[in-house]
Amino acid sequence: MVTVRNPGTRLTDMTEDAAQMIENGAQIVKKMGLEARERAFLTDYLRSSECPLKPGSEEATGFWPFHALYVRRLAAAGVERGRSPPPPKPSRKVTEPFPLPAYDLRLANPLFVERRVRDRRDARELERQERERREPEARRGREVLAAYLHFLQKQKFAKLKKLREAQRNLPIYQHREEILAAVRDNPVVIVAGDTGCGKSTQLPQYLLQAGYNSIACTQPRRIACIALCQRVSHETLQQYGDQIGYQIRFEKRRTARTRVVFLTEGLLLRQVSADPLLSQYDVIVLDEVHERHLQGDFLLGVMKCLVRQRPELRLVLMSATINIQLFRDYFHGKAPVIQIPGRLFPIQLNYRPISVVEAVASSGRLNPAPFVRVLSLIDDRYPAEERGDLLMFLSGVAEITAVADACEEYARQAGRWIVLPLHSQLSVQDQDKVFAVAPDGVRKCIVSTNIAETSVTIDGVRFVVDSGKVKEMSYDSVTRMQRLKEFWVSQASAEQRKGRAGRTGPGVCYRLYSEDEFDMLAPYATPEIQRVPLESLVLQMVALGLPDARRFPFLDRPAEDSLEDAIRSLVQQGALTADEQLTPLGQMLSQLPVDVTVGKMLVLGSVLHQMGPVLSAAAALSVQTPLTNRAFRDPDCLANLKPLFSSHGDSITLLEAFVSWLQIKVTGKVRSRAWCGERGLEEQRFYELVKLRRQFMTIMEESRLLPKPARLVSAADRVRRHGELSQLRAARRELQESQPRRRRLARGPHGVGDSTEQQRDGDVADIEFQMRTNARDLQPGSDQVFHSASKPFVVLHPNSVLSFSPETLEIADSDVRVTAGPRPPRHSVTSDKHQLLAFVLVCDRWVEFLVSEPAAAQQLLARAVTLRRWWSRLLQTRLDNLGSEEQHEPEEESTLRGRLVAALIDFFHTDVFYSHKRLVPADLDGLYCREPEAETDGRLPPFIRYDCLISDSALSMEEETCPYCDNSLSTLPVERIVHWIRCIFEHKKTKDESAAAAAEGAATEPRGPVCEECSASLEGMTGIQILRHRRTHRPIQPAGEG
């Protein structure tokens, strides 16, 4: 360490030192040989800022090997280095070049190297230039450097030329002018061509070259947006420029200079909501329209309307050569179709149906034998030196695992195969393995889902095995359940699969079904719009200002029922009013690019200030469960997992697991992978969860439901945040390209193979809940039956936490009070300990509550109504306040929230005894004395109907005084309820409560909430923590004796 006493002299000291060193250096150099001097000269040159090769780059490191080679080559040719004839003076004028000098390879290089003289008056620079021209080591060095740079730039030029040739060789190139003319003359053009014809990469470039300035290309998959952007920017030499960009939900590469942008269908739809005319684009290209995704179909309808409004806009539809007639007809035959023949070699087709006996293995799963047989067949028929890989199409991960394992077994014996599974749940690195080239004499056997049908293209495939099956999400609008179901593929898909064998040469396709079966397949796959819930779609339509979803110009109409159901469900969720207008909540939800239920969960979390856990829970419910099958089969895993199980159900258990995992990650004492292994947890899912959670958070911040992260105050916070960030970064790195799973899959082995029905996730705010009936008939561990509003007799998945500890849901005998009533005794089991599977309130026409004390019942109802009122008021305030830039939330909001939370907790601890039963349609017949109608004078909220049940009239009440305000109460039940609601809503306390509060308040003022059982302070706890604390005082009772 040097201590500088006088900083003022430091600079001069150093220059003198440096000058001295240079002087010494020059002395040393003179003493060195020519070789070494040349080396020193070149090293200096390569390090200079004028060197076009940056130190450490591939190009720079390649120089010295080239140097050695060059020296040897010139020595062999007998050419003296450093004595090249002087190059002719550069000139633009055409001069007579002949006669040419005798051959010297250095004269075939148009490049030369010379340091620039920046200032002609600078004698030192001129001297250096002169020296470099004169001194042999400089002449040699510059010569070899020029040769190397020429060699490099020729390589780059060759790469460019090759690229252009490849572009010209694409089938679509023949149709370039035709396409551009069609686009110029028609508002809508359809380009149909099979994979490999180059339409996705070339067409945007053609449009760009033709002078269109703002081109949007939609893709169904986010990954395709990025890949195409990379490819097209490479091809347009804009790899490091910004003319070509992409934009997906959480990422974009786009600037004001961007002329072509690849974006997802969903994103373009969102842009429509901000700019209904999409005036920023002059051409819109919809790619892969044949895939018939929900968003794609919707977008097509929106575009059809848009083209009418903006005649100058150009719309190009790109499709595989599947069902082109459908699109042609959609535009009334006015859109010209340009067909581009694919590049396909002949494919030999073999039908090899599997016999019924052989179809299923003894274990009940798919029998891999017929698949393995194809491997041995190929080995028998085709010599190993003939290259060509095998691609198998199976329906799901479980099937892939079964077949891949069996093939692996065969491969071990044969030694001529490498078996590679391929499905969307593999990590990117594992997926990439399928693109690697197999060694000579060995074939790849890729066992894939339909991902390899259109999305992923693998070169070198010669053989295809098609199982004829595919797993797709199917939706039952009556029960509102989605599940993964195995279907036969369509003929179009089967052809697509077959085509994969003929991309690089003639191929062979084995279909493991008969020709008759093929003939019976549907010609085209069912479009997604007819298979999935339409809530999000309808909500988006309304938000886009399309008032009536029923009149939308669908390419294929969805079933009327499913449309009506979606509308009804949105009304129920409070996203639409009864006359189908968008509510503020609906407006909010339409902005959130997530499922309506998840969206509502997030909004609710924001309103109740419970963002942390809600974000985690929403993300946990949206990824596949990290709990693998092993977690439940392996006793050790199960034992390790037990502490994580929550009696509040699967969602909270998932949350617990995630939080514990995070803690393991943060403390770093135990390797998280090992920790997961011991519990049968799939760590990858947690990473996905973290990423999705982060994405949800971004969404919430963008929509201002969550304050943007403010500057952190304490150092400890910063450190913690830094830790979290690096953790997140690590997690993101790992997940760089894997797509988050938005669809909910049925839980089961690996989350996919099973088609067990799963309840839709309970939405906290949703006024549906599932409740167990007839608890006493059930033995612990037996199948418990649940009822939901839309589907009776639902069985919990055997891997649900609640199936593992059914006693949670049991009512202990001690809590049961049997009352003599008019109903059969079966229904008269009243208890305050009936467990709700999902939180909260009351339901429509499907469950009846019978409360033994009418007054208590009315009060309960009043409180429920109040809760709902507070909730909607709080939501409204929250949404109103979003516009303001206030840092702190308004006081009104925080008071309201405080009340709501307190009342909610209170409500959960109501000691009212009641029984309940599920209503069946037969019950409904005798239930009402008149049609339920909405209250007309506005004193009761619209969701309560009264005076319409037959038994209502029988109720007569005794006169009483109100516990809240001392006024006497009416004898009419309705009047009483209205009165109570008013009292509670105005937040009056009952006399007892006020007295108690006053007494305690005097003793310990100020005080926060306190647990009534153990007097521990609940200050600062979240609602869930309070509930959890209170639960500790109510141990789960062992099950009663039946």
Next chain:
Amino acid sequence: MLLSCASDTTKTPAPASADTVAEETIPFTCCVCGLSEQCHYRGTRPPFSGFVQLTEPGYVMRDPFSARAACQLPVLLGADCTLCARAVCQDAGCSVFYTRRFCLPCARERAAEFPPQLRDKLGT
């Protein structure tokens, strides 16, 4: 609109400024193979490529395959033929360089005047 969300942050084209104006380019088309590109400079001293210079006034492109920070190697597309003055690319199938650039059609006409070591490159 009350709310905006992540997906709606599309930038509208900003008014043209120095930053948004695309770099000036010069069109280049090879008279033999038809290769058509936009280049960044024409002349002998490309301003972007350090100490590398040319002995012929060439059509020069920035290295399109490397980031600007990593490499400033000039890629020569080609130059005008010394004899016919038509632009020709540097591909060995289109032109030959020996002290000057000759497009192959011209070079073949004067093949006899080239050093014998180059004659087989002229495809005669």
